[in-house]
Structures are given as C-alpha cells and as structure tokens.
Amino acid sequence: MHLPHFEITEPRTLDDALLVLSDHEDRIMIKAGGTALIPAMRLGLANPDRVLNISTISDMDKIDRHRDNCISIGANSSLFQVRQSSIIKENFPALVDAVKSISSPSLHHSSSIAGNICQDCRCIYYNQSLTWRALRSKCFKAAGKTCHAVSNGNKCSAVYRGDLAPVLISMSASVVLASFKGKREIPLSQFFKSNGIWPNTLGPAEILTEVVIPIPKSNLKVTFEKVRIRSSLDYAIATGAVSVTTDSEGTCTDCKIVLGALGPGPIESFEAEKIIVGTIPDLAICKRAAKEVINKIHPVANTESTPEHRIELAEFIVVRCLCKALGIGGGD
Amino acid sequence: MGDRSIKLIVNGYSYNVSVPAETTLLEVLREELQLTGTKFGCDTGECGACTVLIDGRPFRSCMTLAVEVEGKRITTIEGLANGGELHPVQKKFVELQAIQCGFCSPGMILTAVAFLGENPKPTRQEVRRAISGNICRCTGYQKIVEAVIAASKINGGGRK
Structure with a gap:
C-alpha cells in the first residue's frame, strides 16, 4: 500500500530543524529512523502534511562523556550504535540488555534511541488497518468518544510499550529538549504524562536532542x-x-x-x-x-x-x- | 512541491529517478528499476522480506524512503554475486537446501551477509537471533541456520 502524500524536509542543523518545526507546527511530524512513523502512516494513524527527517542532522548521533559523570547519547544514535558502544556496555549493561530485547537485531540499524523513547501508546483496537477500524466507532485515541478496551471507559487506555524508558528512568536518566527558546533538561520520569492519547510532554516546537545518564557508582x-x-x-x-x-x-x-x-x-x-x-x-x-x-x-x-x-x-x-x-x- | 530527482547507487550502478517524498525504496527497486528480487511482504517492517543493504547494513526497504538513500550504496540480492560466482552465503543456501518457496530468501541472505560482516564466527544461537527478524513459513529455519554457519566457515562469508 502506498504511503499518503507528504512533503519532506531534511535539515542539516538543529537550528534549521527548529525553524521548520516552528513554521509548520500543526501538520508536521518528526521522523528519525522511521520504524514507527512509516507503519503508522501506512495504517492511516498518522497523516502529516510534512515530515521533518531529523536523521539528516549532523552530530546528533554521538555517544560520549558529558559534563560531570554523565554519558550523553545523541537522539539519532541507532539502537545498533547503543548496543555496540563500549562506553555503554561498560557503564550501563542493563541498557544493552534492554536494547537487545527490542524487535530483532536487523531493525536496530534503523531504530533510534529518541524514536524509541518518543513512541506513541498502542492498543489492539487502535493499531489496526483503516478498514478494520472503520467497522467500529472512533475511540478516544482516534478523537472519538469511546474506549473499546474498557466498557464505559472515560479515557484512553492505550499502553506505552517502549522498553528503554523504564530502564533509563531506573538509572535516573534525563532528556534534553530543544526549541527556539533554548534547551531544557528534564528527568525522563517527568517526560511522560501517563496519557494514552499521547504519552509524553514534548512540545509541538521541540525536538528531543539527547539522553543523559549519570555514570553509576560501583555499588x-x-x-x-x-x-x-x-x-x-x-x-x-x-x-x-x-x-x-x-x-x-x-x-x-x-x-x-x-x-x-x-x-x-x-x-x-x-x-x-x-x-x-x-x-x-x-x-x-x-x-x-x-x-x-x-x-x-x-x-x-x-x-x-x-x-x-x-x-x-x-x-x-x-x-x-x-x-x-x-x-x-x-x-x- | 512535486517529484524530486535523486540519484541512487544500486549494485554499483547509478540510476536517476524522479519520485515524490512518500515513495519507498522498495517501490523504486521493484517498480522503477525492475529489481524484483527484493520482495514485497508485510509492508510494515515485520517480515524482513524486503531487506536490502544500505552502506553494508540491513534495512527494511518498505520503511525506507527513497529520498533518504540518495548517494548511499544499496545492495540488493541481484548485486550480491561477484560476476558469475554466487556469494558464499548464496552458495550454502543452495547446497544445503535452505530454500523452499524462496520468498524470504533474498532478505534472509542479505541479513545473514550483514550479520557475518559483524560477527564472522557466530554460534547457532547468535545466528538464530540475527535472522529472527526475517520470517520464513516453509523451512523451519534449521537449514537456514546450517547454511549461515557453513558460510561463516568460508573465507569471505561476510563480504558485502
């Protein structure tokens, strides 16, 4: 099935990306590896006018020591890079375990760490084809007024199924969010708002640029x-x-x-x-x-x-x- | 905006194509370049039948936009043999009958080639994990694992 039509912007710098994002806030979606967005577009779950391909931004895929006793993982770092990185293997073996558990190894080349964290919530009544969904009334997640999973449910109960967030939160990781106003760093635990319709607090003009993890003490x-x-x-x-x-x-x-x-x-x-x-x-x-x-x-x-x-x-x-x-x- | 003109390097040959942004690499390979060895499977990145190598690494061509791979080195199953000689992984797939209907074979072989480049001497368990994103409904995987292990024992098994 062909993807719906969209325009694409491939910025070279973060500033260029933020400029495009602020100009097209309403109908633009960010794409990193594309392993979530492309299937969602194919199912009609995402229908942006424009796709901002942040994988073309240089220097956003670095994994290195950052400030005091922290490791920074650039947003575009692929899961393959994360699991192969000696600095990650040495300091965060549980993160490597979590990455290895995601999908299959061949998909780790295209999936990015930021994409994994920013993935949408999923539900067996929502992540279905257009035809399948057309047979039911629209649910909360599809801007409707019902939940098919919970009878008389009054909110969306879709599930956040990302694997990296729990392990990163357990390690007190934070995320850096960039916008034209500057950068802000927040604990990853505060990035999530426990809402099935959209799980995180990333603003419409913001891009997650890095994940910062404190280097653990030996105990x-x-x-x-x-x-x-x-x-x-x-x-x-x-x-x-x-x-x-x-x-x-x-x-x-x-x-x-x-x-x-x-x-x-x-x-x-x-x-x-x-x-x-x-x-x-x-x-x-x-x-x-x-x-x-x-x-x-x-x-x-x-x-x-x-x-x-x-x-x-x-x-x-x-x-x-x-x-x-x-x-x-x-x-x- | 209309179509975008891009230059693709596929199996060592340059192709100029004009495509809208939403065109996938799989669509260009099969419909524009007639390279139908790359299979159209689930179209959602789950089955691995559309796997190609981009700069030597495996990617699902159904989830890769053609405009993203401009200038990158793309290898499909048609480009794996060296002249008339099959790649060691292809040879072992044939010799050990790791192919039944053949639909998964291009993606499976390319995934195996990339994997052997990363891990030239794998264990059976590592091979199983490496090909776990490529679905085969015929063979039960045993012969495929045997073929990948056998290819790993040939010099150049991970050549891309």
Missing part, C-alpha cells in the same frame, strides 16, 4: 526484564527495571522500581521502593515489594495478553529484577 546495580509473546518482533506485554544501591553492610540505600507496558506510561512504584530501602533485602522482602507493585498497575484488555496474566508477570518481573540486582537466589 549501584541495574537489572531489566521483559516478556513478550514472540521474541523476534512483538512488543512487550510486561517489562520492568530495577536499580538498587547497597552499602558495605548490604543495606539498600536507594532503590527504583519501574514497570513498562502496563499502562499509558512507565510506572514507578515509590511504595514498593520504600519496602526495600533501609533493609538488607532477602527473597521475602523482594516478594513483598513485588506484591506492593501490583497495587499500582491497572492493565486492561488491550494487548495480546490478558490483564490478569500481565499482573502476574509484573510481580514475577519485579522479584526477578530485584533478586538479580541484589544477588539473591530463588527469584526465578
């Missing part, structure tokens, strides 16, 4: 787990990342537990984290934290798996991530 451990139906091409039905810092006695001094693919944005469970912090965690404490996590998630029937199954998976993922991070046996 910080980060782990990542993901479950999907087919490991070559499906999106996650549940994913999670945990970071834990322990002191020399084995007491946990800091902990982040972040889940993905279970709601309209990454979900951090502060209550579960409190259960871990201040203890010398054992399997029982990890299981108690995982039980707490499931109070925070409310999946609905809009993926390839049932909500009940995804709640069980979330619990399993948290226990496994915690046990791996803390070196505790029995997490499987």
Whole structure:
C-alpha cells in the first residue's frame, strides 16, 4: 500500500530543524529512523502534511562523556550504535540488555534511541488497518468518544510499550529538549504524562536532542526484564527495571522500581521502593515489594495478553529484577 | 512541491529517478528499476522480506524512503554475486537446501551477509537471533541456520 502524500524536509542543523518545526507546527511530524512513523502512516494513524527527517542532522548521533559523570547519547544514535558502544556496555549493561530485547537485531540499524523513547501508546483496537477500524466507532485515541478496551471507559487506555524508558528512568536518566527558546533538561520520569492519547510532554516546537545518564557508582546495580509473546518482533506485554544501591553492610540505600507496558506510561512504584530501602533485602522482602507493585498497575484488555496474566508477570518481573540486582537466589 | 530527482547507487550502478517524498525504496527497486528480487511482504517492517543493504547494513526497504538513500550504496540480492560466482552465503543456501518457496530468501541472505560482516564466527544461537527478524513459513529455519554457519566457515562469508 502506498504511503499518503507528504512533503519532506531534511535539515542539516538543529537550528534549521527548529525553524521548520516552528513554521509548520500543526501538520508536521518528526521522523528519525522511521520504524514507527512509516507503519503508522501506512495504517492511516498518522497523516502529516510534512515530515521533518531529523536523521539528516549532523552530530546528533554521538555517544560520549558529558559534563560531570554523565554519558550523553545523541537522539539519532541507532539502537545498533547503543548496543555496540563500549562506553555503554561498560557503564550501563542493563541498557544493552534492554536494547537487545527490542524487535530483532536487523531493525536496530534503523531504530533510534529518541524514536524509541518518543513512541506513541498502542492498543489492539487502535493499531489496526483503516478498514478494520472503520467497522467500529472512533475511540478516544482516534478523537472519538469511546474506549473499546474498557466498557464505559472515560479515557484512553492505550499502553506505552517502549522498553528503554523504564530502564533509563531506573538509572535516573534525563532528556534534553530543544526549541527556539533554548534547551531544557528534564528527568525522563517527568517526560511522560501517563496519557494514552499521547504519552509524553514534548512540545509541538521541540525536538528531543539527547539522553543523559549519570555514570553509576560501583555499588549501584541495574537489572531489566521483559516478556513478550514472540521474541523476534512483538512488543512487550510486561517489562520492568530495577536499580538498587547497597552499602558495605548490604543495606539498600536507594532503590527504583519501574514497570513498562502496563499502562499509558512507565510506572514507578515509590511504595514498593520504600519496602526495600533501609533493609538488607532477602527473597521475602523482594516478594513483598513485588506484591506492593501490583497495587499500582491497572492493565486492561488491550494487548495480546490478558490483564490478569500481565499482573502476574509484573510481580514475577519485579522479584526477578530485584533478586538479580541484589544477588539473591530463588527469584526465578 | 512535486517529484524530486535523486540519484541512487544500486549494485554499483547509478540510476536517476524522479519520485515524490512518500515513495519507498522498495517501490523504486521493484517498480522503477525492475529489481524484483527484493520482495514485497508485510509492508510494515515485520517480515524482513524486503531487506536490502544500505552502506553494508540491513534495512527494511518498505520503511525506507527513497529520498533518504540518495548517494548511499544499496545492495540488493541481484548485486550480491561477484560476476558469475554466487556469494558464499548464496552458495550454502543452495547446497544445503535452505530454500523452499524462496520468498524470504533474498532478505534472509542479505541479513545473514550483514550479520557475518559483524560477527564472522557466530554460534547457532547468535545466528538464530540475527535472522529472527526475517520470517520464513516453509523451512523451519534449521537449514537456514546450517547454511549461515557453513558460510561463516568460508573465507569471505561476510563480504558485502
């Protein structure tokens, strides 16, 4: 099926891109690798008049040390670059695990890190062909007034299924957003607004230019787990990342537990984290934290798996991530 | 704006084509250049049948705009053989009968070629993971994995 007609702009510099973006705010869409936008256009889910191809901007695909004890990953860095980078492998092995779990390796050449973070929420009632969707009334995500996944639902329940956001949030990463007014850096956790219609707070005249991750101290451990139906091409039905810092006695001094693919944005469970912090965690404490996590998630029937199954998976993922991070046996 | 004139370098030959922005590389290869070895499969980047090499790396041509690859080196299955001699991966696919209906073979072979360039001595598990984005509905993958492993033992298995 042919793509709908659009114009394309291929800027060489960030300033040129921001100029075009501010001139065409209404009907322009940003394309990096294109692995999300092109299929969405083919399904009629995106129909821009103009596409801004930011992959042509030079110097936005660098991975290097940045300011004080941080690594900067340029927005256009491909997933292949991220997983091959020695600086990433050395400092953030859990990020490499998360990247390797995405789609299949051959697609890592075209997918970018910023595109993965900025991906839209998905729903089995929305990510369908025009013909399929025409047989139902328009849902909230398609500017309609109903939710097909939740009877009498009053908001969109589409699911954010990006794999990198949970692990990056667990590592306290931030993102740099550029506009004509300048650049602002915000914690990645604040980038998401938990809204199925559009999951992030990127402004219409803004471009995500880099991801900044603090270099971890030696006593910080980060782990990542993901479950999907087919490991070559499906999106996650549940994913999670945990970071834990322990002191020399084995007491946990800091902990982040972040889940993905279970709601309209990454979900951090502060209550579960409190259960871990201040203890010398054992399997029982990890299981108690995982039980707490499931109070925070409310999946609905809009993926390839049932909500009940995804709640069980979330619990399993948290226990496994915690046990791996803390070196505790029995997490499987 | 109307069509854009671009120069594509495909299998070592230069082609001038005039296309609107929304034209994919797959459409240009099959419909303008008649290089129908690159297959039209799912059209959503899932099956890998349309895989080509761009500057030696595998890309889905159904998700790649033609205007994006101007000046880049594109290799399709038609350009893989060296003169009359098949590429080592092609040879092993034939010898070990890793082909049944053949629809996935161009994408599968090009993915394998790029992979062997990155990882010249892979394990079976690594091969399985590398080709996991290329769907085959006939072979059950066993023969394909065998053929890629066999090609890796030939000097030049990862030549692009």
